[in-house]
Amino acid sequence: PLVNGLEFQDILAHKGYRQPIIFLTAHADVDMAISAFRSGAADILKKPVSSEILLEAVERAVESDFAFRQKDFRIVRYQEFYDALTQREKQILNSVNAGLMNYQIAQRLGLSERTVETHRANAYKKVGVKDLQQLKEFLSHVDI
Missing domain, CATH: 3.40.50.2300 (Response regulator)
Structure with a gap:
C-alpha cells in the first residue's frame, strides 16, 4: 500500500x-x-x-x-559444455573461431596437424556443433 x-x-x-x-x-x-x-x-x-x-x-x-527462460537455460548449458573442454580443445576452438586453418594452429601450438584435427573433432562433438558457423554461434554465447 x-x-x-x-x-x-x-x-x-x-x-x-x-x-x-x-x-x-x-x-x-x-x-x-x-x-x-x-x-x-x-x-x-x-x-x-x-x-x-x-x-x-x-x-x-x-x-x-x-x-526467454529456454534461451537463458541454453546459454547456461553452452557455458557448461565449454567449461568441460580441455585447455587444448579450448585453444583449438578459439583459434578456429579466429579464422586459422588446422595447419596454422598446428604450427602455432607445436602440434601435428593430425593432433589438431583430433582435438577439433573431439571438441566439436563435446559442444554439439558440426561446422564453423555453428561453432561461431556457440562461442558467441560463452565467456571465453
Missing part, C-alpha cells in the same frame, strides 16, 4: 524476480507506460478489462517468459 506499481516493479527487479508483470490500471498515461515497458512490463491493460483480453495478455506473457 505504500508504493505504486512502478515502484513495486523496481523492488521486484532489484530482488532478482524475473517473472512477467502485467499492469492493470485505470489511470495510465504515456510516461507511466514507457517507464513500465522500459523496466520490462509484459503488458499494460486499462481497467475495466474483459477476461478475454486479460487471458490473452497472460498467455502472451507466459509464452514470452518461457522462450
Whole structure:
C-alpha cells in the first residue's frame, strides 16, 4: 500500500524476480507506460478489462517468459559444455573461431596437424556443433 506499481516493479527487479508483470490500471498515461515497458512490463491493460483480453495478455506473457527462460537455460548449458573442454580443445576452438586453418594452429601450438584435427573433432562433438558457423554461434554465447 505504500508504493505504486512502478515502484513495486523496481523492488521486484532489484530482488532478482524475473517473472512477467502485467499492469492493470485505470489511470495510465504515456510516461507511466514507457517507464513500465522500459523496466520490462509484459503488458499494460486499462481497467475495466474483459477476461478475454486479460487471458490473452497472460498467455502472451507466459509464452514470452518461457522462450526467454529456454534461451537463458541454453546459454547456461553452452557455458557448461565449454567449461568441460580441455585447455587444448579450448585453444583449438578459439583459434578456429579466429579464422586459422588446422595447419596454422598446428604450427602455432607445436602440434601435428593430425593432433589438431583430433582435438577439433573431439571438441566439436563435446559442444554439439558440426561446422564453423555453428561453432561461431556457440562461442558467441560463452565467456571465453
